[in-house]
Amino acid sequence: MHTLHLKKPLAFFDLETTGVNITRDRIVEISVVKALPNGEIEIRTRRVNPEMPIPLESSLIHGIYDEDVKDAPTFKMFAKNLATFLEGCDLAGFNSNRFDIPMLVEEFLRVGVEFDIKNRRTVDAQRIYHMMEPRNLSAAYKFYCDKSLTDAHSAEADTIATFEVLQGQIARYQGMKVIDSHGKELGTVENDVAALHALTASKLIDFAGRMVYNEKGEEVFNFGKHNGKRVADVLKNEPSFYDWLMKSEFPLDTKRKLTEIKLRALTQR
Template sequence: MAHQLVLKKPLAFFDLETTGINITRDRIIEISIVKALPTGGEEVRTRRVNPEMPIPGESSMIHGIYDEDVKDCPTFKQIAKNLAVFLEGCDLAGFNSNRFDVPLLVEEFLRVGVDFDLKNRRLIDAQRIFHMMEPRNLSAAYKFYCGKELVGAHGAEADALATYEVLNAQVSHYQNVEVKDAKGNATIPIVNDMDALHKLTASNHVDLAGRMVYNEAGEEVFNFGKNNGKRVEDVLKNEPSFYDWIMKGEFPLDTKRKLTEIRLRTLTQR
């Protein structure tokens, strides 16, 4: 399609599907690039990539790509040089790209020894513009769902009352509305039931700070540092000094409490 962007050099819109969201550990499994040209046209290139590691089930549930789908695809190392040539002289654009896609792409290039310099590239993130121009805060939600301006925003009582009205309106607005997930399966996520809304909106954090999270199997794993991704029980058994380090460190009391609960549970299981 013809675009209306004023371009002095090509602008490459790109999106990644990956094994996960850890910039250093996870790998690209699909990359799609739409190169908008100064002349008004575009070039599109999409490639699937063998990540040389298993794709976690929770990631496959989001993007619908499984190990079997990429086992015969080229590795990133095999496509890196051609990809760098395709992106040569391009600025980069995406959605949440400055926080995730760009860092992960650069990491992949560095890992295989291909020079991919950002110094002379403009980085444009459409999500930043979206959030700037269409705020997703309580005042915006109150106006959208309740049709009123929030007077006294950031006052505790006004915000609490507005949130009460917003949730009430959300349940009324979305109850029994079907949505489809990435695989095309229809679900009805919003129902007037607090257990269901809790499951929908609660995080997978074990502690409030998210230093520990639940993995796909429902097990507590660490979510930071050298033990990132390791089961908390295993670390406590094999490296008891790590518990002492956390208890003496500047970690939230809630994190220390939850870790102690897991430690006590582990000790009683022996």
């Protein structure tokens, strides 16, 4: 039973996928919890053969490997049944408006199964979370310092508050390990600027984050069609990409850092 007031079924769902690219990646598992107006709940969970290899970095997150789905049905095999199960339902999830719903719609379109969301309401619990529990300076000041930021967006008040917030963070977390969403240990919070830099900025190459260091410490692009590719390799194999970026509306800092990498590569030949 549930406590939601519903006029039509509300289908909560979550997808595990081969990655986060809506057009390129595929579903490997889907779970739907359908809440009915009478208070009943129906749950369906199914593994899916994505018809492509699951990258190791994705498997390490959701625990689903190629071997686990090799005998599972493809999305096409049960798409019509799934569409029928979701018929007349509004949709809900966590970050669902930005990821799960677009991914699901793409899968339906790919196999030619009608799944129209025009007449469905969509509820994203993550949006409510972010609206009700803001992650801004005022919220941080209240959380770490138990004070209200009365002159928010006054440069001096914001600066003093940030100074106090960092001290509050050190007092609360010193000695604690930081774990990322993949379960990897990033480091430890220490009362040391070098350690704090390593936690908060060491992977960035340019301030816009268009280039970052990968796990091997190599410079890779962090956007677009070359996302994850080594910068030096792209500059060598597709010189026109450098010209395109330099003529486009990217920050001057990004262009400067890219030029530095290009010049370094030239001198190493």
